[in-house]
Amino acid sequence: MIEKYNPPEIEEKWQSRWQETRLYATSEDSDRPKLYELTMFPYTSGDLHIGHWYAMAPADVHARFMRMKGYNVLHPMGFDAFGLPAENAAIDRGIHPYTWTMKNVENMRRQFRSMGAMYDWSREVVTCLPDYYQWTQWLFLKLYEAGLAYRAKAPANWCSGCQTVLANEQVTAEGRCERCAAAVIKRDLEQWFFRITRYADELMQHEGLDWPERVKTMQRNWVGRSEGADISFSIEEYGLDEKEIRVFTTRPDTVYGVTFMVLAPEHPLVEKLTSPEYKDRVDDYVNRARRRSEIERLSTERERTGLFIGAYATNRLNGEKVPIWIADYALLSYGTGAVMGVPAHDQRDFELAKEFGLPIKVVVAPDGWRGEDLEEAHEEPGTMVNSGPFDGLPSEKGKDAIVAFMEKDGCGKKAVSYRLRDWLISRQRYWGAPIPVVQCPRCGIVPVPEKDLPVLLPQDAEFRPTGESPLKYCESFVNTTCPACGEQAQRETDTMDTFMCSSWYFLRYASPQHSDGPFDPEKLKYWLPVDLYTGGVEHATMHLFYARFFIKALRDMGIVDFGEPFIRLFNQGKIILGRQKMSKSRGNVVSADEYASEFGADAVRAYLMFIGPWDHGGEWNDNGLVGIWRWLNRIWNLVLAEATGTLRLDQDEELCRTTHKTIKKVNEDLERFHFNTMLAALMEFSNYLARVKETSAVEGSPAWREAIDSLLLLLAPALPHLAEELWERTGHAYSIHHQPFPAWREELVAEEEFTLVIQINGKVRDKVSVPISISEDEARKLALSRGRIKAQLGDRRIVRVIYVAGRLVNIVVK
RNA sequence: GCCGGGGUGGCGGAAUGGCAGACGCGACGGACUUAAAAUCCGUUGAACCUUAAAGUUCGUGCGGGUUCGAGUCCCGCCCCCGGCACCA
Numbered sequence: 061m062i063e064k065y066n067p068p069e070i071e072e073k074w075q076s077r078w079q080e081t082r083l084y085a086t087s088e089d090s091d092r093p094k095l096y097e098l099t100m101f102p103y104t105s106g107d108l109h110i111g112h113w114y115a116m117a118p119a120d121v122h123a124r125f126m127r128m129k130g131y132n133v134l135h136p137m138g139f140d141a142f143g144l145p146a147e148n149a150a151i152d153r154g155i156h157p158y159t160w161t162m163k164n165v166e167n168m169r170r171q172f173r174s175m176g177a178m179y180d181w182s183r184e185v186v187t188c189l190p191d192y193y194q195w196t197q198w199l200f201l202k203l204y205e206a207g208l209a210y211r212a213k214a215p216a217n218w219c220s221g222c223q224t225v226l227a228n229e230q231v232t233a234e235g236r237c238e239r240c241a242a243a244v245i246k247r248d249l250e251q252w253f254f255r256i257t258r259y260a261d262e263l264m265q266h267e268g269l270d271w272p273e274r275v276k277t278m279q280r281n282w283v284g285r286s287e288g289a290d291i292s293f294s295i296e297e298y299g300l301d302e303k304e305i306r307v308f309t310t311r312p313d314t315v316y317g318v319t320f321m322v323l324a325p326e327h328p329l330v331e332k333l334t335s336p337e338y339k340d341r342v343d344d345y346v347n348r349a350r351r352r353s354e355i356e357r358l359s360t361e362r363e364r365t366g367l368f369i370g371a372y373a374t375n376r377l378n379g380e381k382v383p384i385w386i387a388d389y390a391l392l393s394y395g396t397g398a399v400m401g402v403p404a405h406d407q408r409d410f411e412l413a414k415e416f417g418l419p420i421k422v423v424v425a426p427d428g429w430r431g432e433d434l435e436e437a438h439e440e441p442g443t444m445v446n447s448g449p450f451d452g453l454p455s456e457k458g459k460d461a462i463v464a465f466m467e468k469d470g471c472g473k474k475a476v477s478y479r480l481r482d483w484l485i486s487r488q489r490y491w492g493a494p495i496p497v498v499q500c501p502r503c504g505i506v507p508v509p510e511k512d513l514p515v516l517l518p519q520d521a522e523f524r525p526t527g528e529s530p531l532k533y534c535e536s537f538v539n540t541t542c543p544a545c546g547e548q549a550q551r552e553t554d555t556m557d558t559f560m561c562s563s564w565y566f567l568r569y570a571s572p573q574h575s576d577g578p579f580d581p582e583k584l585k586y587w588l589p590v591d592l593y594t595g596g597v598e599h600a601t602m603h604l605f606y607a608r609f610f611i612k613a614l615r616d617m618g619i620v621d622f623g624e625p626f627i628r629l630f631n632q633g634k635i636i637l638g639r640q641k642m643s644k645s646r647g648n649v650v651s652a653d654e655y656a657s658e659f660g661a662d663a664v665r666a667y668l669m670f671i672g673p674w675d676h677g678g679e680w681n682d683n684g685l686v687g688i689w690r691w692l693n694r695i696w697n698l699v700l701a702e703a704t705g706t707l708r709l710d711q712d713e714e715l716c717r718t719t720h721k722t723i724k725k726v727n728e729d730l731e732r733f734h735f736n737t738m739l740a741a742l743m744e745f746s747n748y749l750a751r752v753k754e755t756s757a758v759e760g761s762p763a764w765r766e767a768i769d770s771l772l773l774l775l776a777p778a779l780p781h782l783a784e785e786l787w788e789r790t791g792h793a794y795s796i797h798h799q800p801f802p803a804w805r806e807e808l809v810a811e812e813e814f815t816l817v818i819q820i821n822g823k824v825r826d827k828v829s830v831p832i833s834i835s836e837d838e839a840r841k842l843a844l845s846r847g848r849i850k851a852q853l854g855d856r857r858i859v860r861v862i863y864v865a866g867r868l869v870n871i872v873v874k
Numbered sequence: 875g876c877c878g879g880g881g882u883g884g885c886g887g888a889a890u891g892g893c894a895g896a897c898g899c900g901a902c903g904g905a906c907u908u909a910a911a912a913u914c915c916g917u918u919g920a921a922c923c924u925u926a927a928a929g930u931u932c933g934u935g936c937g938g939g940u941u942c943g944a945g946u947c948c949c950g951c952c953c954c955c956g957g958c959a960c961c962a
Binding site: 364671676737861 | 877878879880885886887888892893896897898899900913941942943944956957958959960961962
């Protein structure tokens with residue numbers, strides 16, 4: 061009897077050995093081509109659950125595969141360690157965020173180790189440690205110097221749950237906080253922003269990137285570029301400093317159809333233009349709109365509200381005077397915060413006009429229009445009417461014609477508008493990297509000099525969520541001297557959005573201990589950009605978007621020499637349980653530890669890959685794991701049990717061919733991340749080998765030896781512990797993970813025979829095994845001579861015979 | 875509403891326009907066992923036909939089309955999942 065397969069024992073054994081021998085250490089001096097394969101690092105929540113394994117284990121398999129294929133692979137791991145949960149733990153349980161985070165890091169390192177991944181831990185980064193965030197601060201200063209960081213008062217997204225502001229990207233479509241799902245409201249606050257909008261056009265381009273189409277689409281939608289015109293309407297008669305209202309429109313061809321103006325309720329001109337008798341009502345409307353969260357705005361959808369403010373603007377193209385309204389469908393944050401009301405050709409304007417009895421003037425006639433009233437806005441192109449000199453033009457041409465005219469006249473010009481807003485990066489919380497600036501009463505905003513970095517987080521802050529940064533109440537932190545004039549000054553107390561930490565961590569892995577800068581330029585040049593990045597699709601318009609902005613900004617400052625951080629991107633699917641996404645807050649987390657300690661990490665890794673295509677995700681199901689567990693035991697026995705077969709091994713050739721066909725299949729599947737079919741092919745192969753071993757005396761057969769060695773090598777990326785153990789037990793030298801991946805020989809893959817399918821009218825009627833060299837004539841003759849076919853044909857007339865080499869003969873009859 | 879991705883046995887899923895359902899789970903039958911678990915062997919899309927051997931028909935969300943041949947390509951619809959959405 062052979063020993064039983066005992067994963068806890070062998071997995072622990074190899075994890076220790078790998079660590080002691082630094083098997084996975086990566087260096088830059090290698091003749092092999094470099095390959096940087098990165099998996100998104102986890103937040104330090106404290107536990108790696110099955111969802112993390114699903115993201116990381118298959119990525120590890122691919123990285124191992126590429127290493128065996130001869131690449132010098134960098135496959136690092138680290139921790140995204142700043143963020144609110146740490147601070148909430150401090151508030152709820154009185155644990156310092158640092159203590160809480162580092163304890164979690166400790167536990168997660170242990171869990172990572174038990175997964176058996178090939179991470180080079182000497183390159184680990186932890187974003188909350190000063191030797192990391194010092195460089196996050198340094199990068200902030202660089203962006204500030206480049207004019208890409210600025211402070212401004214603006215309506216910001218305020219999350220009442222997190223008691224801090226959020227970037228637009230962190231607010232869901234329902235107007236809720238991306239993290240805590242609390243309602244988000246608008247608040248006017250002084251905040252720090254990054255000018256990501258400067259890169260709007262470039263961020264829409266994905267040239268040279270091998271990224272999923274949907275992520276590129278999401279990013280393009282997020283930027284939301286619209287081409288049109290800025291048009292000004294005169295308000296000269298009110299004697300204000302502002303002589304005009306500027307609107308952005310994508311439909312300059314409809315400017316003759318303007319019958320009113322709409323200002324966003326928060327628009328600065330509202331107060332100045334409102335006539336006294338409307339003031340109370342307008343104030344009331346504005347206040348209600350301001351207080352309303354995005355959710356409420358959406359829930360009142362379709363019910364058009366608006367209010368005339370008692371003022372008029374003049375359409376400079378036709379001299380018409382139109383009333384000025386406010387309505388909350390005009391958004392201050394988009395375009396100029398003002399809209400020209402063209403009810404005939406914009407559905408929202410149409411609804412407002414209907415609701416309040418405003419005139420509807422058709423200027424782009426639908427086909428066959430006879431002057432009748434419209435049932436709804438006609439938004440499609442048509443022929444221009446009621447448009448003075450432009451009548452009769454197709455409206456698509458009219459756009460350019462009117463813009464050209466306005467540019468000459470000075471009342472409008474071609475313009476582009478974006479949905480994208482600048483990235484709001486300040487947070488009123490403790491557990492983040494402090495923004496390295498000082499507010500001096502004399503000098504204003506003064507950046508902290510590089511030599512004074514890091515600006516350390518004080519240990520002894522109070523973590524009460526007050527809506528202001530806890531740092532504000534920490535006098536030892538706040539009070540400082542101005543780096544410029546040396547007088548008393550105060551530090552900025554907001555901290556940075558944690559997405560800043562993750563916008564550059566992949567640069568740090570190249571030289572994580574480097575102390576003269578965020579990275580060693582030589583090493584960066586060697587490793588970057590990331591060749592393959594894997595992670596969840598949920599970061600399409602957040603992390604991935606910010607990281608691209610960062611790299612483009614650093615490129616323009618000459619700090620890096622590439623403009624895209626991630627060449628290839630692959631999004632794995634989500635693992636769900638009971639039809640729901642796994643998450644700590646839902647309490648439906650499946651702990652990987654338990655399964656790994658019972659069935660082994662190898663079984664869990666393999667099961668996750670076997671569920672289905674990696675980009676699909678799938679439901680966690682214990683039963684499936686059992687199937688893998690049985691298979692691993694069968695492999696164990698196949699390799700180690702004494703051979704009992706007695707027949708002479710006279711199928712060398714078939715054995716060889718099957719081996720090489722499997723090698724080919726596994727190589728091709730791993731290239732494409734088809735882990736599920738790779739495992740299926742290996743199951744077939746091991747089942748086949750078990751049948752051979754049962755009947756034949758395999759001992760001493762070179763073909764058998766090659767088959768078993770190949771099996772172990774092919775399994776090594778997916779089942780690193782089991783493969784290593786069996787490699788050792790079959791008398792090989794340490795380590796299997798330093799072996800080259802098996803390559804197939806094409807001449808050994810080629811079949812000598814194939815099954816010729818014979819169809820009548822496209823239906824399979826017979827099959828026959830024939831030599832691969834069969835000629836078309838022979839195949840046709842053979843097909844027609846088969847008894848079964850003759851019987852089927854009877855006396856029906858053969859119309860034609862289709863022959864597909866290597867596959868089939870199809871006899872078409874009447 | 876718009877943009878993606880899907881819909882295949884009891885389940886997860888395979889299938890360069892050419893044998894639909896690989897591989898695995900489950901189920902059923904059998905072997906081993908005092909018994910059970912574990913393990914091993916066999917059967918397993920549906921309907922029909924036959925004592926049996928074999929054979930026939932139907933079958934990849936629905937309806938059309940292209941083709942000698944369609945899960946795969948084209949047109950129209952239904953449903954599910956994800957994203958975006960008062961963006962002027």
